[in-house]
Amino acid sequence: MNFPAELRYTKSHEWVRRSGDKLIVGITDYAQHEISDVVFIELPHVGQQVEQGKGISIVESVKAAFDIYAPVSGTVKAINTTLESDPAIVNQDPYGKGWFFELTSSKPSEFESLLTRDQYESMIRQSAAG
Amino acid sequence: MTTGLKTTAISDSKLLFEKSKSGKEGIFLPSRKFQDDFSRLIPADFQRKDHGDLPEITEPELVRHFVNLSKKNFSVDTHFYPLGSCTMKYNPKIHEDVASLDGFAWLNPSQTEDQVQGILQIFHELSRALCELTGMDEFTLQPAAGAHGELCGMMLTRAYHHSRGEGKRHQVLVPDSSHGTNPASAAQYGYEVVQIPSDARGRVDLKALEDAMSDRVACLMLTNPNTLGLFENDILKIREIVHRKGALLYYDGANLNALLGAVRPGDMGFDIVHLNLHKTFTTPHGGGGPGAGPVGVKKILAPFLPAPLVVKQGSRYGFDYHRPKSIGKVRSFFGNAGILLRAYVYIRMLGLEGLKRVSHDAVLSANYLRKKLSTAFLNPHNEFCMHEFVLSASNLESQNIHAGDIGKRLLDYGIHAPTVHFPLVVKEALMIEPTETESKETLDAFVEVMLKILKEAQETPELVRKAPHTMPIGRPDEVQAARKPILSFRDLKRDTQASPL
Amino acid sequence: MSYFPITVKDQAEMLETIGIEHFGQMFQAIPNELRNPKIDLPSPLSELETQSWFRELAGKNASSKTHSSFLGAGSYEHFIPAIVRHIIGRGEFYTSYTPYQPEASQGTLQALFEYQSLICELTGMDVSNGSHYDGSTALAESVLMTLHETKRRKVLMARSVHPDYRTVTQTYLTGTSFETEEIPFQSHFGLDLDYLKKHLTPDVASVVVASPNFFGLVEDLKEVETLVHQNGSLLILVSHPLSFGFYKSAKEWGADIVCGEGQPLGIPPGFGGPWLGYLAATRSLLRRIPGRLVGLTQDNAGRRAFCLTLQAREQHIRRERASSNICTNQALCAIAACVYMASLGKTGIRRIAELNLENAYYLRRALSNLKEVEILTDGSIFNEFVIRLKKPVDQVNQSLFQKGIISGLALERFYPELKEQMLVCATETKSKDQLDQFVEALKEVLK
Known part of the structure; x- marks a missing residue:
């Protein structure tokens, strides 16, 4: 499974990419694999204020629904509307075309405390072993 | 690829709309008694312009259509439903x-x-x-x-x-x-x-x-x-x-x-x-x-x-x-x-005595099945149950067979699937409720089938994983159904036009 | 007893297999003090006795088969072709389970898909669900859909919507942060547009109107639609489904959601149920629609297949995050409606609508010739209208009942100000003789 080194991660399987003052968020390869075929994504609204750790988006497979949590507090600046018509791209390209939303962070320290690739990978390994 | 366009040669999954032919009627209505011309009496603005596309089809064709549909169903009248928490028992006529x-x-x-x-x-x-x-x-x-x-x-x-x-x-x-x-x-x-x-x-x-x-x-x-x-x-x-x-x-x-x-x-x-x-x-x-x-x-x-x-x-x-x-x-x-x-x-x-008998036989049948099946499958709570019990099929995980697959395979043997993957607290749950209206012979036959499926799961897992094989359809593509919902004949027409064969 | 296939001998063998001597041992988890309560039930009846006892009770009711009925008010006596009962009377339909196993439920699934398709054709809307409990709960859920969709908090509801529908919606909203406000009607029962204009504030999620409304009036919704949508609100239309055979469809009026009682579609009145709530909406509201949806797809061999879809909205997956808590709905009633609508077909739907129109218009004309009667619903109608008598309605109705007539509804029961006013219904089931007899009888009683 692929976990790019330049990204930061959460325990709830979101990834975060810093791009200037914006943070782009999606779900990890591990998450898309666990969810299996994504059939629908409910995205937050542009302009929505979000709080770290609160559910702001929902991913559905045929027989399950999963919450996606805000990795940091801030404001939603953009959403990936392509996901609404073609949710399968989350499975195909989770770190690229399958991004979910873009945030500006109100507490920069929160980004720094997110997991690194190595930390995330070892968390996955442990849960698989457990 | 289009969705669901392919039908078998002599299709019996045709929709009413596809059997429709202009000029047919399916109902004998009385004729008009009075001579009012409502298209003139009622403001034109209130009248329907686009009349929609209800099918035109006669009664004999309708009867055959729906009776044939009914035959594609399992039902309590025709099949055993060991469906936990649903109490699928006989419905007196x-x-x-x-x-x-x-x-x-x-x-x-x-x-x-x-x-x-x-x-x-x-x-x-x-x-x-x-x-x-x-x-x-x-x-x-x-x-x-x-x-x-x-x-x-x-x-x-x-x-x-x-x-x-x-x-x-x-x-x-x-x-x-x-x-x-x-x-x-x-x-x-x-x-x-x-x-x-x-x-x-x-x-x-x-x-x-x-x-x-x-x-x-x-x-x-x-x-x-x-x-x-x-x-x-x-x-x-x-x-x-x-x-x-x-x-x-x-x-x-x-x-x-x-x-x-x-x-x-x-x-x-x-x-x-x-x-x-x-x-x-x-x-x-x-x-x-x-x-x-x-x-x-x-x-x-x-x-x-x-x-x-x-x-x-x-x-x-x-x-x-x-x-x-x-x-x-x-x-x-x-x-x-x-x-x-x-x-x-x-x-x-x-009456009261009959209702007591309901629970008595329901509990007895559930415990009987539990006893007979709990050595073959996992029984996470091995004690007397009431009217239903939950087994776990997680002993078949190594075969990559899930509770749902066992349910599907049961259909091939003419038995409805138990409630599967519920309750959420048991992994690979099979929730079984026989009810009081099944005979001991039916219960025994169910046990036999369950043991047979277990054997199949170990010896020919593919057979179970791909089940059912004898139903009017195999497993439907639920992912496609959800990603691209076709919820009416109109949706189907549009889908067909968008991507013709 | 005939419903218990386990014999006494079976019971003994089964106990032995289980490894116990007494049945009671299986109840060991139940505290003793709770066991064997004293219960008082009437003694059991044989099937023969049951048949005659319930026949006797049925005989204590006056039905539209023993009397000539002019009562509608949300429950309608329509002709039902024999095919409907024969189809839904098949055990394969009525004793089957919710189609969670699509391979073993293609019959129910296809019939429900066809129901959804027929409702879309009838109403003109994009998507229909697989049924709701009844018209009132379909409306309550429609209202919730608009509150969630717009994230606004208020609903304007015409007071000319069926009283029970308003009460049920109000009951669903009591205790929540949402509220409803009623739009009054004018003297001849049309919606008070000025009131609507004044109260269409930015916090209004939706406006609910009925047409034909509770008083039988078909409303002109053109301006209503414009006003509602200009305000960014949604329009919910409640309607008698057969009226769409003649009158503008919900789509043509520009409604966002249409819902109502599907009982007129091949289901007997049955003293209030089991009925059928129909609910259809524009495609943009698809994800908000409560209840089951059947979709068309293909199976692993490429064959056409039907299955429940968008299930992840529902309670058995999303639990507390579900779009609605509904589980069991009215599937068999939806199949009845499917058979009925298919029987009517493209030409029949128009004809059944006209048969209702002609009886209602004939009766209204005939009653307008009585000097003791004043016609109050004088606009366009479908099969109901309001008349004013110069006597208390209850008293009139009692006299009419003596003459074999189940007369119209005394409106005072729901609208205290509408004294001496009666809501009269004439569906296609009434012969000319029955219509004439009603007029004659009323004339006599009012003398």
Whole structure:
């Protein structure tokens, strides 16, 4: 499974990419694999204020629904509307075309405390072993 | 690729619309009596321009269409349904005959009380019988289904606390093994749902319950026996914990088939009860309804019940609309009267002894199957069950076979799948409820088939993984169905045009 | 007893297999003090006795088969072709389970898909669900859909919507942060547009109107639609489904959601149920629609297949996050409606609508010739209208009942100000003789 080194991660399987003052968020390869075929994504609204750790988006497979949590507090600046018509791209390209939303962070320290690739990978390994 | 365009050569999955031919009619209507030309009499602006595309098809073709469709169904009349928490038992034929009598079927609910004494008497007697069987004080017959009864129960809960100046109670507790409707009903009415874990015995974790209890809790929703088929043996302690903090105890009656005449929710301390008449009182499931979900309450909650209630004054029956504290109404008129009627026919025919026999044989059959199957599959809670039990198919994980696959393979043997992957607290759950209306021979045949499938799973896993093989269709592509919903013939036409063959 | 296939001998063998001597041992988890309660039920009846007892009770009711009925008010006596009962009377339909196993439920699934398709054709809307409990709860859920969709908090509801529908919706909203406000009607029962204009504030999620409304009047919704949508609100239309055979469809009026009572579609009145709530909406509201949806797809061999879809909205998956708590709905009633609508077909739907129109218009004309009667619903109607008598309606109705007539609804029961006013209904089931007899009887009684 692929976990790019330049990204930061959460325990709830979101990834975060810093791009200037914006943070782009999606779900990890591990998450898309666990969810299996994504059939629908409910995205937050542009302009929505979000709080770290609160559910702001929902991913559905045929027989399950999963919450996606805000990795940091801030404001939603953009959403990936392509996901609404073609949710399968989350499975195909989770770190690229399958991004979910873009945030500006109100507490920069929160980004720094997110997991690194190595930390995330070892968390996955442990849960698989457990 | 287009969706579902491919049909077999002599297609019997054609839609009505595809059998339509201009100039055909399926109904003999009277001819017009009067000569009004409504296209001139009524403003043109009010008249329909686009008439839509209803099919044109004759009665003989319609009959064949629908009868052939019916043959693609499993049903209790044709198959065994060991479907946990659903109580798929035999639906007596007399129920249908009684419900279709003109004196019941052709009553307008706005008729005056003096014109409908017969049906009011039935409502009244049914309410009394349900009170007796559940140990409650008063019943409303309005809710149209179990989940609807739950919603009604949430409204009663709020009204009760509100009347006591305790409007701040905004949490509802549900065990993690509960039916999905419990948290959904509470949340739909604005309650915050707090989940209580099950303990190793498959019962409510008392410590966790005590920790969760506070003066913010409005009620605890509980199914007993729970969805593992186990009686909550600490029920009296649970009652104390909940009541001590001023909260109410709500009974989800989905599993009452285990306890008829033997134990009553009212005596266990429940304040609100809903029943699923289409389960315990064997009104037909109808492929997903109609049902009925009457709600019973203890005296303290009776003033809040929906209006009207049926009352008896002397020898006359009537409606009591004067209910100033009532929550209002949860359905138009008086609920699914025809379903209530069927349930009352059942109660009258069986009487108390018959109803006790229902639970007796249901529990006996469940334990018999449990005993016979628990060595082959995993039985996470190996103790006497009530009317149902939960096995785990996780011993087949190495074969990459899931509980759902076993359910699918059962279809090939003419047996409906058990409830699979529920309750969520058991991995690879197979939830089995035989009911009291299956013979020992059927139960034995089921055991034999289950053992055979187990063998197949080990020797020819592909056969099980790809099942069913003998049904009108194989496994449908549910991913495509959800990603690109085609929900009507019109959607299908559009889809076909967008990507022709 | 005939429903218990386990014999006494079976019971003994089964106990032995289980490894116990007494049945009671399986109840060991149940506290003793709870066991064997005293229960008082009437003694059991044989099937023979049951038949005659319930026949006797049925005989204590006056039905539209024993009397000539002019009562509608939300429950309608329509002709039902024999095919409907024969199809839904097949055990394969009525004793089947919710189609969670699509391979074993293609019959129910296809019939429900066809029901959805027919409702779309009838109403003109994009998507229909697989049924709701009844018209009142379909409306309550429609209202919730608009509140969630717009994230606004208020609903304007015409007071000319069926009283039970208003009460049920109000009951669903009591205790939540949402509220409803009623839009009054004018003297001849049309919606008070000025009131609507004044109260159409930015917090209004939706406006609910009925047409034909409770008083039988078909409303002109053109301006209503414009006003509602200009305000960013949604329009919910409640309608008698057969009226769409002649009158503008919900789509043509520009409604966002249409719902109502599907009972007129091949289901007997049955003293209020089991009925059928129909609910259809524009495609943009698809994800908000409560209840089951059947979709068309293909199976692993490329064959056409039907299955429940978008299930992840529902309670058995999302639990407290579900779009609605509904589980069991009215599937068999939806199949009845499917058979009925298919029987009517493209030409029949128009004809059944005209048969209703002609009886209602004939009766209204005939009654307008009586000097004791004043016609109050004088606009366009479908099969109902309001008349004013110069006597209390209850008293008139009692006299008419003596003449074999179940007369119209006394409106005072729901609208205290509408004294001496009666809501009269004439569906296609009434012969010319029955219509004339009603006029004659009323004339006599009012003398």
